[in-house]
Amino acid sequence: MSAIALTHINSRVRDLAPGFVVSLIVAAAASFLSEHYGAPVMLFALLLGMALNFLSADSRCKAGIEFTARSVLRIGVALLGMRITLEQIVGLGWKPLAMVVILVVVTIGVSVVAAKALGFSRLFGMLTGGATAICGASAALALAAALPNHPQKERATLFTVIGVSALSTAAMILYPMIAKWLELSPQIAGMFLGGTIHDVAQVVGAGYSLSTETGDTATVVKLMRVAMLLPVIVCATLVTRMNGADPTGKRPPLLPWFAVGFLVLACINSTGWIAPVVQGSINELSRWCLVISISALGMKTQLKELASVGIKPILLMIGETVFLAVLVLLMLHWGM
Known part of the structure; x- marks a missing residue:
């Protein structure tokens, strides 16, 4: 490697390090609070990040915060693929798989309408509907990364993460x-809990609070919903390309690199070659990447901006959550 390249890398690391380190510290604090008080770690990360939003205006931290909110987020989404295997999906049979596909498609479609x-814009409906139908805050962040840039995008993403985390906690109870x-x-x-609760952690908590069998079923159904993240990201990217909505004028790739990473890791995990300790480490790294990136997103947000959204987005997300629960119960009643 040439001296010029090393100098460039060193310079880039020095630029990004302050903002990244601050985001990491906020994420560590959020994880500590979550473990001790039982609330969603994403919610703590957001709130702590917003309390430090003055740092995003600091010239020393700004570049690192921007990098963390964008690139570290995408790495975390790609690593989510290690949670899924084809064996888990096939093991429950075709009915739960059909239920998951239907509930994701119908919930997102109704949310957009x-x-x-x-x-609101259809893209906001896709964002909130995807978060509700797939995997909560993780899906909201993944979809936000695939959707076009616009002035309200970050505020919409943060509002969605806060709303879906709060609703997921309520659903767990x-x-x-x-x-x-x-x-x-x-x-x-297990199919009801796995098909309705937004975040994986809350699904696990709710399922195993009833029985081991319920917990196991709920977890696998939930992971099937997580697997729907890939086709939904592709659809979101297609919508972006057709609308030409990115003000930079760039057309996003049909399959973003983090979606490719998600698919590759899911395929590798399905081989059974990955040791459980390695799988657990990658899942934990994914969780940390998402928490760190949401801390950075919080730092880029003004609380007064979120407070100005009004009652309509709140009603939209509550309505989506109730609709999903009713839809799953009806499908189970009709013999899915």
Whole structure:
């Protein structure tokens, strides 16, 4: 490697290090609070990041915060592929797979229509609908990375992450009670919890609070929803390309590199060659990348901007969550 290249790399690292280190410290604090108080780590990371939003205006931290919010996020999304294997999906049979495909497509479609009816863009409906239908905050961040840049994009993303994290926590408490009230069998209860709760951690918590069988089923169904992230990202990218919506004038690739990484890791994980300790380490690295990037996104956001969104986006996300729960219960009742 030439001396010029090394000098450039060293210069780049010096530029990015302050902002990245601050984001890492915020993420570590958020993880500590989450472990001790039981609230979603993404929510803590956002709130702590927003408390330090003055750092995004600091010339020493700005470049690193921008890099972390963009590039580290994409790395975290790519690493999510290590959570999924084809064996897990095939193991439950075709009915849960059909249920997952239907609920994701229908929920996102209804969300796009509802968003337009409330006066928002279709892309905002895709963002909130994707977060609700797939995997909560992780899906919101992944879709935001695939959607075109626009002035309100970061505010919409942060609002979606906050909303979906809060609703997922509420669902983790309420949905097991609903499953007991409806006297669902362990497997059906697992399909209900895995098909409705937004974030993976909350699905695991709710499922295993009922029984081991319910927890196992809920986790696999949830991972099937996570697998839908790839086709939805491709669809979001296609919409962006057709609309020519990016103000930079660049057409995004049909399959973003982080989506390719997601697919490759899912295929590698399906071979069974990956040791559990390696798989666990990559999953933990993915979690850290997402938490660090959401900390950086929080630092780029003004609290007063989020406070100005009004009641309509809140009603949209609550409506999407309720719609998803009712849709899954109806499909289970009809013999899915």
